[in-house]
Amino acid sequence: MSIGIIGSGALGSNLARAFAKKGISAIISTRRGPESLASLIAEVGPSIKAGTVEEAASADIVIVAVRWESIEEALIGLPAWNGRIVVDGTNPVEFLAPDAPEDPTNPLAAYGIKAIDLGDKQSSEILSTYVPGARVVKAFNHLDVNVLPEPEVSGGQRVLFYSGDDAEAKADVSKLINAAGFFAVDLGSLEVGGRLASLPFGSLSATNFIKI
Template sequence: MVVGRRSDPTSTQDRRSIMSYSIIGFGHIGQALAKAFARNGIEVSVATTRDPESFASDAAAIGPTIIPKTLAEAVKADIIFLAVRFESHPEVAKALPTWQGKTIVDVTNAYGVPPEELEGQPSSRFIAQAFSGAKLVKGFNHLGAAVLDQDPAVHGGRRVVFLSSDDDAAAAQIGTLAENLGFSPIKLGALSEGGLLVQARGKSWGHLIFKDLVKFD
């Protein structure tokens, strides 16, 4: 998990208004996300269920703005990227009694999970139930780790990330963050509508999964 703040605030008021960020999960996807933060000088905390010392060297190799934390510390962030395996999300959800005031960016993929286990819902809505009180945005999950790892500035354009949410304000907030990370956000609408295009259902993928698109201004 990674939690962070934009570096070098210019005033006390700026410091108070700056969002804090964390990444929970520090595998290939989590590290790729951390590199996006590092490229832009934005501090982010990273965490797993393990002791932070076990991945501190990997965090240091990415850059000084990547801060290893315990899970309990990382969930204090305002915006939390959930980059764990889908089946691990209930364990993360137990870290807080309520997620009120938090925005969760669901980067998981539920490929292979039978639809009946999800009660017929999109996987992100199922996850939202576990993170009671949080605003949830599906995003950053449609790109493979090897692509997400790269600088999103491509051939004079910006790599696209798809976002979907049942909360328009949360989607806009993460859209702004995506732009700050160098990506071009495209909003797909609600989780049960456009969001299905970037979610797995059973052993089938949504139509936009793994689509590496670039937007030119």
């Protein structure tokens, strides 16, 4: 299956590094254009290609690796999804500017983020509205992105959670997670698993389990 990554920030670039270590081919993209990814491509090697967002979005499995506030801009105007798999790697948080004024009502200010209130919805439910016709799986969102290039540590494999409502789509994402060197754990439906693993308040978010 072909793999596309939309977004080349911390999540997208570290996924590219993780995939490259296992020789997994993928197209990574950014709205700034393929040329802006030259240094990353030179670093990771030939299995990762730079492409347009449209090219990445045409893959069989498309990983959305952008900040929450950029979802609409990243996904608007792309070709019909037609049942292809979209992996939601986002979290509903706002990244604060370094000079942001102190906010005593924000318990996460020390981490440089602020939770976004989605009401009674979970994040993949909202992302799904921007990818009509896609099969959405939540994954790659619950760990510190800086550990993703090192899936095998301490004699074991880092656990990556995933969830979704389509069994076949989840099976394909599980295969990708395992192929990248992680240990995939199914958390069930998006409604259940998406909430459990979503930063910042999911009970399994930022939990770094190692499968020995």
